[in-house]
Amino acid sequence: MKKILQVIGVLALAGALNVLYVNMSSLSPNQGRATGLKEATPEELKKLKKVKIKKIRANKLALERINSERRERGQAPLPEAPAGLPEYETEVSPEFGASEPTGSASTSSDGSVFGATLPTGVDNSNLVSFPVIGDQGTQNSCVGWSTTYYLMSHEVCLTLGCNNKTSRTKVFSPRWTYNLASDGADGGTSFEAARGITEKHGAVTLSELPYNVNDYRSWDLNPEHWRTAISWRLKSSSMIINNDAGIAMAKEWLTNGHVLNFGTYIFSWTYNTIKTNPNASSNPFVGQKIATYMTGSKQGPHAMTIVGFNDDIWSDINGDGQVDAGELGAFKIANSWGSSWGNSGFMWISYDAFRLATAVPNMLVSRLPILAAQGLALAQTYTPYTPKLLMRFTLSHLARGAIMLDLASSSSSTTTPQTYWRPGALYMRGGYYAFDGSTSREVDGTFYFDASDLLTTSLDQLNLQNFYFLYVDTYSGNPLTIRSFELVDPASGAVLASSGGLPLSIDNARNQLIVGNAISPPPTPIPTPTPTSTPAPVVDTQAPSAPMGVSALLATNGKGRKAAVAVKVQWSAASDNVGVSKYLIYRNGVKVGETTSLSYSDGATVAGASYSYQVTAVDAQGNESLKSNSVTISR
Known part of the structure; x- marks a missing residue:
């Protein structure tokens, strides 16, 4: 009799799961949506993992949230963190060398480390710093929306205290990042390419560069925008969140008010609805949609933003009607598909969906974890920033994707660069188009780059250094022309030094301009030692054959x-x-x-x-x- 009951139980469970799968599939809201996350290459993954968060301390907001719940439970509030300790500490991958400024400089006291003390849930989308849900439309610009519109806008106003719900003066433009980080075609872009833009160049606001679903190719050619964008440069780090320790760290980060970017395969999600958790004190999210795992092949690579979490949310993932520990808890996700998608533009994803191996018993469905990029989540923070030295230059080319720029500096006693700074823009980006996205004519572009990391003296002692503008053209038959190169005082806008002998053009070659004590004669192009092969035509208008x-x-x-x-x-x-x-x-x-x-x-x-x-x-x-x-x- 016992065996018969066991068989009946298994068959009932299988039947319930079968119904569950059909119901979840019918909830799929993804048909016809645009995505746009390019898979990270092994080299990009290494760069994204360069700086990892290893420890997080509760900031003022986190303590307010924690102590609010503790007071409700009749518990004593936790004390404030010891003064002088950083909010978080990072470690740099050994292959990249020295530690970052937020590294392990202060580890003498862990009194402010979270440990097991966390609120039941937080929702940073309710903070005034988080912008309203946006819509990428039919453009594959999800990376621009997640990194720039959501994360950057939120982090800047989280620091400055501005309101992104009622004003757009600090809401940043996804178009800026997507158009600069892509290849000029609407084929999406990678997190690493976008990180290179927001970390090295900052971004402009949505009011300065409105979103245009039909424009994925033109660059912002307002020089003043390039100058002001530098003040919004972000600092990048990452964490792995495909296990329980990583999920706990992500919750600490969210409790401090921050948000995270991550990649997934949204067309492969399996959906359910949130059920009543009999063990929770309240169930405000019952009936909302929740993603619980992926099935099949990985389809629809998409960039999204984690904005909150709730430990009490329950989804009956295995369909047995029982509250299993592995089924509890979910992250709240912001998407860029408008407010009609999901739960008013958001979606819950169960903690278990992030785990490499499920913690849910009796899972009879073949499932995949929901994360791309080996479980990586990307964090960026903002600290008010004023550059110390700017480089301003004007150039033109009919194929901007053939340009490779580097900045460098040295002491004035040598003309060999000693310190290098590589930009995120104007380094093999943008495809074979002019700066305005056209293919018929080249246009001038005037850009500002931040040279602060190259400055080792004060501005009144620039004669102690040489500064270099290193440039390469990899396209034969369409020359790169440098029209000006100047060092600029960020405070006054005054030109501190400039290069002579311009304009100068090179074709499929490399060269350098030097501003400093050691220079005088006009620069001479240096032939590329091994000429690169001529790239594809400037524009390809021929469509592939039909499959x-x-x-x-x-x-x-x-x-x-x-x-x-x-x-x-x-x-x-x-x-x-x-x-x-x-x-x-x-x-x-x-x-x-x-x-x-x-x-x-x-x-x-x-x-x-x-x-x-x-x-x-x-x-x-x-x-x-x-x-x-x-x-x-x-x-």
Whole structure:
């Protein structure tokens, strides 16, 4: 009899899970949405992991939140943190050498480290510093929205105390970051490329550079914007949040009022609704949508922002009707798909979805953790900043993606650079277009870069240093022209020194300009030792061929009655004069995903329905092929 009851219990659980899977799939709100996170290369991952947060101390806001709950429980409030200790400490990956300024300089007292003391939940989207939900529309600019519109706007006003709910004077433009960090085609960009922009150059506000869903190519050519953007430079670090220790650290960071960026594959999410937790004192989020894990292949790489958490949220992930410890808790996520998506533009994601291995018992569904980039979450903070020295230069080129710039300095006793500073912009970015995004004519661009890290003396002792403008053109047949190069006092705007012998042009070569005590003769181009091959034409207008041989079949994940059914679409490779970069998948005429492979698994279908699929090919310039043949399949 006991065995019979066990079998009945297992069958009932499997049946419940089967219903659960269908219900969650039907909740999918992602059809036809734009994403845009480029997968991090191994080299980019190393850079993103360069500075890791290793310790967080409760700041004033965190103590207010913690002590508010402690008072409600009748507990004594915690004391303020010892003076002089940093809010957080970092460590630098050994391969990058020295520690960062926020490193382990103050570790004598851990009295202000969180430990096990955390509030039940926080929601930083309710702080006045966090902007209202935005909408990227059909543009693949999610990285610009998550890093710049959400995180940067919030962190700046978290520090300064400004209100981003009622004013846009400190809401920063996703267009600035996306257009500078991408390749000139609407193919998305990476976190590392965006970090290079906000960390090295800052950003301009939305009022200075409004979002334009149809413009992903032109750069902001207002020199004053480049100068003022420098004051908003952010400081970057990261943490791994794919285990319980990392989840706890993320909660500490959020309790201090900060937010985090992370990458995921949103088209592969599985959804549920929040249930009543009988062990919680209140259940204000019952009925809201929650993502609990991923299934199938990784589809829809997308950048998002973690804004809060709640430990009492319960989603019945395994469908057994019991509150399991591994099912408790969720992060609150801000998306850039407008307020009609999810829970008024937000979504809950269970803690378990972040774990590499599930902590939920009796999981009969094959699941994947929800994080991209090896579980990495990106943190950036703002400290009021005034540059000490600026470099201003004017140049022109018909193929900005062929430009490689570096700044450097040395003592005045040598003409060999000793300290280097590499920008995030104007270093193989933007594709083969002019600065305004055109392909028919080159235009001048005047830019300001922050040279403070190169300054070892005071401004009145610049004669003790040499400053270098190192530039490379990798495109044969379209010269790079340098029209001016100046050192500028940030406070007065006065030109402190400038280079003579300009304008100067080079073609598929490298050169350097030097401003300082040692210089005089006009610079002479230095031929590139090993000339690079001529890149692809300035503009590629030829679309790939349509994919052929599209077929569809039903595939299952898992075993037995709980097996989750997905539609697997397959096709033959398309051809292109340059190369195919990705494929777009359309279900019933609506785009549902994209991939770089020759197959796609669609888990967001329901039994009893028929679906028609078509596929298109897209090249690096965004040229999309005609749609393939249509294939229809019934569930």
